[in-house]
């Protein structure tokens with residue numbers, strides 16, 4: 001196989017396929033399978049502050065036995081946190097590929113304390129899984145954007161491991177956000193998190209969640225942004241997540257300027273061997289195209305070239321429907 005080495009967040013990965021934060025990275029057995037199947041790195045399943053709060057609230061129902069409730073409250077939230085931190089330590093001991101931890105918090109205080117504890121447990125880098133969903137007419141877009149930036153500033157000023165931010169695609173000007181994140185010392189962004197969308201069941205007349213697994217067609221949602229962002233914002237690495245199912249998908253992401261890709265749904269559909277299949281496809285494609293390293297073609301379709309701009313900037317159908 002060709003040399004597939006890349007650097008991401010300052011870490012050396014022996015290939016650009018990362019298993020994204022998911023059930024496949026939630027326990028040591030799966031993590032070992034990711035490594036055996038040839039992953040270049042893993043992002044551990046996120047720890048969710050919401051879940052700690054949820055368990056704590058559940059325990060507050062022990063109104064008749066307040067001491068028991070308090071005891072269980074601490075015990076459960078501590079054990080959820082400790083399990084997560086133990087997984088980081090164990091993964092660092094047993095895997096030789098980089099281990100990236102992931103956190104999702106809802107309060108400023110916990111963003112900092114979780115970030116610090118994940119660093120202390122030995123994570124090589126930290127992915128911030130930030131999703132702030134607008135639900136009020138009073139909240140301005142700039143207020144939400146500032147929240148993202150504040151979280152990142154606070155964390156990068158207090159931890160030393162590289163920080164990446166897993167973004168959702170719903171920003172008015174994502175290029176500005178990525179540039180501002182870079183100024184606050186974020187080393188990478190993940191484009192994009194797949195949030196669970198809502199659908200409507202017209203018979204039951206209720207909102208229902210859409211399937212959580214992606215398809216390859218969802219990749220196009222990020223290629224334009226990756227292409228623009230990799231040309232416009234220096235000193236920040238891009239990982240593509242959502243819709244990378246095949247070697248061809250991975251090559252598209254790399255050509256657009258991503259340093260690496262993250263995969264989850266393809267493992268669910270095709271098993272852990274999907275990782276090696278993607279690697280082999282990239283390697284064969286490099287041979288066919290006489291590339292000896294990923295650097296030789298990574299970003300060659302970023303939006304710097306004038307010939308790419310016309311396609312990138314064409315977002316409407318005017319020409320297609322002219323008679």
Ligand SMILES: Cc1cc2nc3c(=O)[nH]c(=O)nc-3n(C[C@H](O)[C@H](O)[C@H](O)COP(=O)(O)O)c2cc1C
Pocket residue numbers: 020021022023045046047102129166192193194212213214215241242243244262263264265266
């Ligand atoms: C069951 C499931 C659990 C997930 N859990 C997390 C999580 O804890 N943290 C996170 O950042 N992303 C999580 N994700 C999102 C994935 O990391 C990934 O971004 C998403 O599935 C899109 O990538 P894909 O097209 O390769 O599936 C989860 C996805 C699935 C399907």
